[in-house]
Structures are given as C-alpha cells and as structure tokens.
Amino acid sequence: MISYETLTQAIARGIITAEQANQIQALTSTDAPPQDDEKLRFITGFGDLFVAIGLVLFLGALGYFLSHWTVAAVGAGLAVACWGLAEFFTRKRRMALPSLLLLVGFVGSILVAVSFGLALLQSDTSPLEWHFAVGGLIAAVAAWGHYRRFKTPISPAAGCGALTGMLVTLVYSAAPDAAPVVIPFLLLIAGIIAFTLALRLDFQDPRRETRRTDIAFWLHLLAAPLIVHPTMFWIGALSSGSNPVLTLGLFCVLALIALAADRRAILVSGLLYAGVAISYLGQTRGLSADTPIALALLLLGALILALSAGWRAIRRTLLALLPAPLRRVLPQVN
Structure with missing residues (x-):
C-alpha cells in the first residue's frame, strides 16, 4: 500500500494530481487487509537483527576491556562507540532495531560516565545520589542532542525517562523519609x-x-507504567487486603482511555493488576489453589482477543458517546 506521505510528495512534485492521489488511495484500500494503526517499527528486515547481534557482541566485549580502568571509562568509551556506530547504522542505513539499541546504549553510557566520573573527581563525601541526579540531567540533554542529529523516535522518551529518574533520585537524596509519599505523585505527574x-x-x-x-x-x-503503577499502588492493588472490585473498575477506566486514545500501552500496563484482582475474587469464592490463576488468565486472554477483534468498532461506538470537543482532539477511526 502506498503511504499517505509518498502520495503527498508526489502531488507536491507534480507527478500526480490530488484527484489521482485520491483514486489511488481508494484503489489500494479496496481489497487491502485492515491496517494496524499502532505499528511497531522495531525491525525493517532480518538485517536489523543481524546487525543488532553484532552490536551486542561488540559493545559487550568493548565494555569488558574498558572495565580494566574505571566504570566512568566504560561509560565514556561506550558512549563514543554508540555515537560513532549510529553515524552509519542510524544516520545512513536507518536501521530500526540497531538504532534503538544504540540510542539506549548511548544515553545509559552517558549516565554511567557522568555519575561515576563525578564520584571520582569530587574529594568530598557528597551522596552518590546527587551524582546520579546530575548524570540523569546530562543524559537527558544527550538524548536531545542525539535526536537532533539522528532523529531516532525513541530519543524524546529516553530524555523524559532520564529527567524523571533525575527527579526521583533527588527526592531520595534530599528527603528519604518523604520519598515513599512524594515519588508516586512525581511519577504520576511525569x-x-x-x-x-x-x-x-x-x-x-x-x-x-x-x-x-x-x-x-x-x-x-x-x-503507561508511570500512570498505572502509582495509581494501583495507592489503592493497594497487589496487597492481600485489596479491593478487587475497585481494581477491576480502575482497569476498565484504563481500557476506555486506551480505546479513546487508540493506544494499547496503558491497557497492557494494567493487565497484571487485573489478573491479581480476578485471582483474589476467585479465592474468595472458595476455588481451589490453582483455579483462580487459571481463571484470571482465561478471562484476560478472552478480553484481549475480544478487544483485538472489535477494536475499531468499539472505538467508533465510544467516540460517538464522547463530547464533541474531546472527540475532535482524539484519533479518529479510519
């Protein structure tokens, strides 16, 4: 199927007219199978997997040889190697899985290099948490620089994750007693x-x-996990004294959010808690030891299959029930 972006470029270059583009779209969509709106571009071919194996072997061995110096040297060396390799495999070859591995390796290596480098340079007894906080900030800046250079889609998320980790580390260092209360709020806001x-x-x-x-x-x-896990923590979803009905109700809310946004990640993050809640309900009904777990797996599997089969139809119904201002800012059903 010809992509919308390709057709737009063809119109801009005068290759085809807008009317012809519409006719091509209608023709290609007539007998085409349903398209998944949430495509995973991890692998563009077996070459991606082949290169990824080579990267893991090479970077792992390089880290081993660098470990004869310091941890900071390992981080700095791997960061330089990841950037250099990205110049070819990401910038020139645009390989999906290798680009993902190189981005994660680069940001993680920067975090390690800065954090342990500061620990070596400072002669005082400042807490190691502060070093990791500074490392998280520098790693976030490095992720931004990486995106500016290579346009890797995961870079903004990696930068946000590094900033969140920095703030969590600062809270643990500055107020360890208040951390269990403050950090869930912090994660939810992030x-x-x-x-x-x-x-x-x-x-x-x-x-x-x-x-x-x-x-x-x-x-x-x-x-998804930043929203789901703190919320489930507050209601004690995994504790023995939890309210399974409340947990399942919250899971249903997550399912509605996933359908409205047309993104399944937040729903997947809540599956564990829904399974535990169903298991607890089975135990209260006097089922044998293993039966509640099997029941939870059966019901969750059936739910996933039902949503997969009717995702677009369910979304279309849900969007029709939402207020018009909210409906306009959400992805529409194609």
Whole structure:
C-alpha cells in the first residue's frame, strides 16, 4: 500500500494530481487487509537483527576491556562507540532495531560516565545520589542532542525517562523519609505530561504516517507504567487486603482511555493488576489453589482477543458517546 506521505510528495512534485492521489488511495484500500494503526517499527528486515547481534557482541566485549580502568571509562568509551556506530547504522542505513539499541546504549553510557566520573573527581563525601541526579540531567540533554542529529523516535522518551529518574533520585537524596509519599505523585505527574505530549503528536498526525507517530508510541510506552503503577499502588492493588472490585473498575477506566486514545500501552500496563484482582475474587469464592490463576488468565486472554477483534468498532461506538470537543482532539477511526 502506498503511504499517505509518498502520495503527498508526489502531488507536491507534480507527478500526480490530488484527484489521482485520491483514486489511488481508494484503489489500494479496496481489497487491502485492515491496517494496524499502532505499528511497531522495531525491525525493517532480518538485517536489523543481524546487525543488532553484532552490536551486542561488540559493545559487550568493548565494555569488558574498558572495565580494566574505571566504570566512568566504560561509560565514556561506550558512549563514543554508540555515537560513532549510529553515524552509519542510524544516520545512513536507518536501521530500526540497531538504532534503538544504540540510542539506549548511548544515553545509559552517558549516565554511567557522568555519575561515576563525578564520584571520582569530587574529594568530598557528597551522596552518590546527587551524582546520579546530575548524570540523569546530562543524559537527558544527550538524548536531545542525539535526536537532533539522528532523529531516532525513541530519543524524546529516553530524555523524559532520564529527567524523571533525575527527579526521583533527588527526592531520595534530599528527603528519604518523604520519598515513599512524594515519588508516586512525581511519577504520576511525569506520566501525565508524557501522555499529553504523545496525544498532541497523535493529533498532529491523524493518519499515523510520519515520524510523529513513532515518537508518540514511545512516549505512550513511557507514560503507561508511570500512570498505572502509582495509581494501583495507592489503592493497594497487589496487597492481600485489596479491593478487587475497585481494581477491576480502575482497569476498565484504563481500557476506555486506551480505546479513546487508540493506544494499547496503558491497557497492557494494567493487565497484571487485573489478573491479581480476578485471582483474589476467585479465592474468595472458595476455588481451589490453582483455579483462580487459571481463571484470571482465561478471562484476560478472552478480553484481549475480544478487544483485538472489535477494536475499531468499539472505538467508533465510544467516540460517538464522547463530547464533541474531546472527540475532535482524539484519533479518529479510519
């Protein structure tokens, strides 16, 4: 199927007219199978997997030889290697999986190099948490620089994750007693910000044809656990004295959000808690030891299959029930 972006470029260059583009779209969509709006661009071919194996072997061995010096040297050396390799495999070859590995390796190596480098340079007894906080900030800046150079879609999410980690580290260092109370709020706020940014990108790319949708995917993937886990922690979803009905009710809310946003990450993040809640309900009904777990797996599997089969139809019904101002900012059903 010819992408919308390709047709737009063809119109701009005068190759075809807008009317012809519409006719081509109608022709290609007549007998085409349903398209997944949430494509995973991890692998563009077996070559991606082949190069990824080589990167893991090479960088792992390089890290081993650098470890004869200091941890900071390992981080600095790997960061330089990841950037240099990205100049070819990301900037020139545009290979998906290798680009992902090189970005994660680069940002993580910067974090290690800065954090342990500061620990070596400072002669005082400042807490190691402060070193990691500064490392997280520098890693976020490095992720931004990496995106400016290579346009890797995961870079903004990596930068947001580094900033969130920096703030969590600062809270642990500055107020360890208040950390268990403050950090869940902090994670939730970070998740909401990432989720809002992702929705904005989705709104700017309703057909999900450009790089914006890939950036939004990774932001949704980051936002989902940041939103779900603190919320479930507050209601004690995994504790023995939890309220399974409340947990399942919250899971249903997450399912509605996933359907409205047309993103499944937040729903997947809540599956564990829904399974535990179903298991607890089975135990209260006097089922044998293993039966509640099997029941939870059966019901969750059936739910996932049902949503997969009727995702677009369910979304269409849900969007029709939402207020018009909210409906306009959400992805539409194609």
